[in-house]
Amino acid sequence: MRYHIVTLGCAKNVADSERIERVLGAGAHVAVAAPQHADVVIVNTCGFIDASKEESVDTIVGLAVAKKAGQRLVVAGCLTALHGEELRAEVPEIDAVFGAEDWAGIGAYARAVEPLRLDAQRYELPESAAIPLVRAPRPSAYLKISDGCNAPCTFCIIPRMKGKLHSAPAEELIAEARRLAAEGVREIVLVAQDSTDYGRDLGLRDGLPELLERLSAAVPEVPWIRLMYAYPGHVTRRLAGTMAALPNVAHYIDIPLQHASEAVLRRMKRPSNTRLVREMFAMLREAMPDIALRTTFIVGYPGETEREFEELLAFVRELAFDHVGCFTFSPQSESPAAREPAQVPERVKKRRQRALMEVAQQVSTIRNRAFVGREIDVLVESSDAARATIDGAPDGRGFVVGRSYRDAPEVDGLVLLEGEYAAGEFVRARVTRALAYDLIAAPVAAPVPAR
Template structure:
């Protein structure tokens, strides 16, 4: 049986929501007696939190698991375990296709992850074919189990914890931390498989989130990045109902040390009247809107099982800018969706030019297993999708560069994140995907908030001069 001081290394792949799960898993493992190490070669067990969203992410997950398995030959590793979205979605298939992994664990395995990992390290390898019932995955009969670690449950999953509440073992010391406000999704977009393995929308309670946010503030976090599959739905399953998001933001704004509150992934169809104004009326909520448009042509949106048209989307953008002219606004679109005509694509291009978004992520359509879109007719040739992807990406880059140029002369507040003491993000820039801002002048501690005037733009990246 593995020693209680065994070392574990965790690799977190995919989105910020996965990062939160990774931090909570590490906290569970620590409470269960494991030592967390950043060095995979020194680890007795390697856990890979996989992403199963698109083909590229799946390949990255498999490559990472194979690289980890190599360390069983050259390092201290005794076990390699897959968890996360790909493990949940393709448990049986992944276990059969990847014998190099010692176990593939679904979400229901998270509460007793420390016990399970000890059992695996003691030789409890997976069978080549798993029962589909996730509750039977790696069954631990009482006689086989090691001494139980304290019983705990991830926030927002399952029953209340019976031991001290698990918070998180942070993956880094960044002054920004994602705060996962919900899991799952009730929308049934034809191109998306997330509801099939993440389940229906489940909001976390306000008290639980505020407690976690206070803990993050104590760790030096200055910015909370609220994440979920659809943050505009937050609270619809709670007593507070429609205004739950604004009420949560107001509670988070009262926490000492937290300076910025940033909200991600808002569905345009769910932004009820007054919601934008209500959010921005809360102190510390930054003027930033991550709006999920996906397309603009009404016919394509209907095939996606989404709603809207160019006029309604542009009207929404006008509403945002009337309240906060300096707001950062980003979105994503899919080109080459089944049935997308040349006219549909032209409508999308015209919308992108008129919308003047700070950042627009562009993705070429590809069939995703288990989705309704994969069975739709009207599939476009790969070369047409590639051509439209190139055209839209070039347009998006041009618009973003112009938006950045328009900010020259603007006074912005920058959160310093880099050890150079000068590089970080302006208030309109979301983490990782919206560029950076370098403040010329003296060095500042990581986590400092600095006022500066934008002096130049390079693509979506800015240079600014510290305000006197």
């Protein structure tokens, strides 16, 4: 059977799609690059906010319209938990719906679909045009350590869609990390809804530090194990000490804070004691003076006043994060926050987003400038010439695109590295120039020709 997966949403969904691919690969099914060449098209949906729900529905409808005779359209992922039946009723071209994480169900379905290839041939699906998808070796991969969440954030319905926290057994994660390392992956990015709660459901008190220790020992050849999606109340001294001590855990952490006004955080039902949040960052910087800190904020949460927004701006200046993401509040209609009466007008949200990103950019520029003249290791992401579109960068010729330990894939900055290198190479380089979000660097040793 030939299949094509369309992945919507965040890095956690990317990890889920890879899991589906592994299940289908084990059944000797083949991925193809385009939906029109597939016997089964799978849409891995996202339902985090109304806008992502709409994107998922639009994608499903588009594929339903283009559906070939004999082809199967399958919907999986977050959106199906609450809206599976509705989707089926509204889009009759959908052949099957699977709840989030129903890997076995998808595998069984694929096995049953196999005889349909005869029909597919009868309907003249273009066999010659079915191009098996050959994946390029990748420098970096996601490893989802748990799913679900126990937090009560008022703007989020992940706990309703994905259920309570459920952690993957460490043995399973170690086996997967080893498989990725054997594939040549040089960076493993740990993702979850709340990575710092890992193992609580398994009865572990220090689940994440223990997992990091085991992963670090299991794949010493992977230079960076990176931690995303930490929860402010769950970052412990033990975790910071473990990160500092392990040679291949990147000194980097992503802790989405969502806001910095205690009143807004209380309304969001998030950890609201900003003194503790400051202490947590101080503790992380004490354990790892070179740690890169990433966070994300929501502006325009219902009832957010100018004063509360100003508190947030001041906090961003004070904490000097390396990377800040900022979203305008976008309701998820089934979440309590969507029903709050004091919704903030869109234009106010946009203005606040611009203002916050200006401050974040000033801070990021200062942090980046501190690296000029310093040596860093650069993981080459793409052997293609660097994109010339990066503001203030050279014209892109003679550079490749990489990242330092300070930059997570897809969401943070880049390092433009002089020379020609293959994706996946680690290159020691000296930073020659700082841009607002990115760095420019030259190799310390003579460039090795790309293979």
